[in-house]
Amino acid sequence: MIPMWWLAVLVTIVAVFGAYATWTVTRVERLHRRARAAESALLAKLDDRAETVLKFVGNPGFEEVVALALSVVAVPADTQRQRELREYAENDLTRALRDLAENPLWSDDLDSANRRVALARQIHTDFVRDAVASRSLTMAVVLRLHRRLPRPEYWDIDDPSSEFGSV
Incomplete structure (x- = not known):
C-alpha cells in the first residue's frame, strides 16, 4: 500500500507540471498572436505612408516616388513571393x-x-523576436508547439527614420 503522503506529492x-505546461502554451500562443497583430499594424502603417505619398501626384520631382507608392499599394503580402516583392517595393520607396527629404514640397x-x-x-521586430525565442522553450519543444504554430517572419525593410530625423 502506498502511503498517503506519496499520493499527495505525486498529485x-x-x-x-500541468500548470507550467498550460502557462507555457498560453504564453507562446499569445506571443504569436501579438506578432501577427504587429505585422498587420506594420502593413497598415506602410499602406498609410504610401497613401500619404500619393497625395503628391502631379507635383514636380515626386513622379518616381508616386510610382513606387502605387507599386507598394498594388502588392499584397499574402504569399511568400508577394511578401518579398512588397519588401523590395518598400525599400525602394x-x-x-530619402532622396526627396530636402524637397521644399516635403511635408510634416x-x-x-x-x-x-x-x-x-x-x-513588430520585438514581438517576432520574442515569439521566435518562445518556440525554443523546453516545454514548447516537448509539446511540439513549433509544429502547430507558424513561425513569425521578420520584415526586411529599411528603417525609414534613420535618414529622416529622430523618432
Whole structure:
C-alpha cells in the first residue's frame, strides 16, 4: 500500500507540471498572436505612408516616388513571393523618399508617416523576436508547439527614420 503522503506529492507534481505546461502554451500562443497583430499594424502603417505619398501626384520631382507608392499599394503580402516583392517595393520607396527629404514640397505628413512606420517596424521586430525565442522553450519543444504554430517572419525593410530625423 502506498502511503498517503506519496499520493499527495505525486498529485502536487502533476498539478505543477500541468500548470507550467498550460502557462507555457498560453504564453507562446499569445506571443504569436501579438506578432501577427504587429505585422498587420506594420502593413497598415506602410499602406498609410504610401497613401500619404500619393497625395503628391502631379507635383514636380515626386513622379518616381508616386510610382513606387502605387507599386507598394498594388502588392499584397499574402504569399511568400508577394511578401518579398512588397519588401523590395518598400525599400525602394524608402530610398526614394530619402532622396526627396530636402524637397521644399516635403511635408510634416511624410515625416510623421515615416516615424509611424519606424515605430511599427520596431514593435513588430520585438514581438517576432520574442515569439521566435518562445518556440525554443523546453516545454514548447516537448509539446511540439513549433509544429502547430507558424513561425513569425521578420520584415526586411529599411528603417525609414534613420535618414529622416529622430523618432
